[in-house]
Amino acid sequence: METIHLKSADPLSQAMLRSAALNGVELIWERAEKLQPQDGFLRLGLSCPYDCLLGPCRIDPFGQGADKGICGLDRDSMVAATLYRLCHRGLLETLNIVPAAARDLENTCPVKVKDLANQVLGSHGLPPLSGSSLLDTVLRTAQGPMNHEKLLLGALHLSLLNLVLAGSSQRGEHPGFGACSAGYGVINGDSACIGFCGTPSPELVRALHRQTVGAQTETAHLVALGAWIPGDGGYLPLACSSGASELLLSSGAVNLVVAGLDADPALFQLCRRLNIPAVTGTAEASAMEILQTACSRHKQSSRPQLFSDVPPARDFTVHSSGKSPSGLVSRKQSGRVGLICGSDMPHMTMGKISQELSAALNNDGMILGGWGDACWWIMNHEQDPSFVAFDPLTGPLLAVLDLVEAGGFDRLDGICYTGLKRCREFATALGLAFLGCRVSIAVPIPILGSREVCRSLSEKLRVSGGELVHFDHPAETEELTAWFANR
Ligand code: SF4
Incomplete structure (x- = not known):
């Protein structure tokens, strides 16, 4: 009970937590606690992702034990293969939700985004967007003698396809937007x-x-x-x-x-x-x-x-496709833009970072938008009535389109993921960075086991002006506000 304030920043959630504890109901936090410490090799990308029956092979992060898998897979390739697997899995998850969207990808993707995506893909020697290139890429496995550079490029390709596939799908019956309430x-x-x-x-x-x-x-x-x-x-x-x-x-x-x-x-x-x-x-x-x-x-x-005494829910509009502009930015409007998104995680205090970050950026006069759990917490807190909510599946690409229509990513200070749950969320974050956005992720991602992979990934993202910042610990709000300010 004494850790309730670390589980959620919200008073009603804390009351529910107390009630669940009194009734002996086990929730996500208790399960997460029993699972500690979680697999450190996996967290660093040093547990082989190939699922072959000679494994599991794990490489020693401190360089004192195994430095290769049984087949000879080295540290850099193992970490890059982990990244590839995450993006591959993310794209499959998206395909599972919107199977029809892959068929006509080159025509459903908004033209300006398609041009930008093809420019980025072309600058790395990757094929342009098309439904058939997407299916080829999904079917190709990362098995075989691929070096880390090829695996990294493959992961970036998959991440961009995931972003475009999700963003080009149709959500709801009213193309463009829908009413919602939260709380x-x-x-x-x-x-x-x-x-x-x-x-x-x-x-x-x-x-x-x-x-x-x-x-x-x-x-x-x-x-x-x-x-x-x-x-x-x-x-x-x-x-x-x-x-x-x-x-x-x-x-x-x-x-x-x-x-x-x-x-x-x-x-x-x-x-x-x-x-x-x-x-x-x-x-x-x-x-x-x-x-x-x-x-x-x-x-x-x-x-x-x-x-008995819950505050009323907040009504707002969810923007869901490029058929209708979200109003996040326009040519006439001025001001810096920040996006806050991502999922709750049991080792981060629910709602804390998203609410604190939106308050801080709002005070700085930034135009804010976002999606996912982070958006729910911001809407629930009623800090920023002008916050623009996006559909978590299609919204990331729509936000990109808004920025491109308004002249590019110059006005974007950053996109912050306060937490990650599904692989498709990670693939979307990486796809945004590959397209040229500044992206930060407030939790560690499993690539810290190889300095070379981290370096090469940053270099590849820089080609289009993108960035992916991540931390070796759950980040504090101050670290994220400093990252936004450090543009
Ligand atoms: S490192 Fe090689 S041998 Fe070991 S599990 Fe992976 S693919 Fe199999």
Whole structure:
């Protein structure tokens, strides 16, 4: 209990943490603590990623033990292969969410971004953007006698393809933007609450929306648990960040969970433990049955005391595609731009860096925007009413397009990832840096095992004016504000 303030900066989250601890409910933080220390070789990129059966091979970071894998793979190649694997995995994750977007990539990508991407790819001797080059790249494995330079270039290629693929996909029914609201205040008291996590089928979300809107007697409100889910007419109200989704479930505020692709197994386990019905979010699931089950659960339960006095949710617009400008920057407007994004991580205090960083940059008069959990915490805190929210999947490319339309990256002071969860998030961050953006990541990434890889990566990013700064420890807000100021 004495570490509650280190888990979340938010008072209501802290109250939920106390309540979960009193009820003996194990959450993400307890699991993370039991797993310490996590694999140090892997954290440095020195655990071979190839999954061959001669392994696992690990290289000694201090140069006193093994300096090569059994097959002879050296330190630099092992670290570069780790980076390659992360980007490869990230691109596969994105393809899994938007399989159709790959088919026509060269035509769906906004022209100005495509020109810039092809310029960057060409300057490294890589093929221009196309659906077939994307599939070739995905199918090519990193196995074989590849040196670290080739692996690094391959990783950068994959990262850029991931950024463009995600950004060129269609989100929601209204191309361009959608209404959303964020905050624990979206949990209102008079009806059943159905929480969505992961990537549920859009058909099921639409069907449930129709059922709830059309219901005469029984109804429910639909909320997203950390996932940004397009629904009818906008995005589902965001009840919490991804890191707080278990916390919210433990509070008893959610009567039924719909878990789509990517949902953490812990959410199912917690639902079983707390006897909350959980269904898989596929198109085949019956919306009517889901609604009836949630309503019947709601009747048997009472609204948690913790929510008696929650501030109202904040309404805002989520920008999702280049078909409609986000207003982040325009030619007429002046001012420096900063983007804050990224996911909650259990060893970082939830909400702290994003809220402190946005306050500091806002005080400096910067134009701010962002996506992901960081955006949820900023919206929840109501520090900056002009903060521009982007869809986490398509938004990074849209932000790039806004900047390119306004004349390039000169006005961008930086893009800060306050934390990383999925590989596709890392691949997006690297893709942004490869395209020419200044990017920082507040947590360590697994390439510190090779100075040569770190050097060569920085050099390759510099060709297009990009930068990727990362830390060997979870960064403090002051380090990140200094990085923004150091442009
Ligand atoms: S270093 Fe070589 S032998 Fe060892 S696991 Fe990797 S690929 Fe296999």
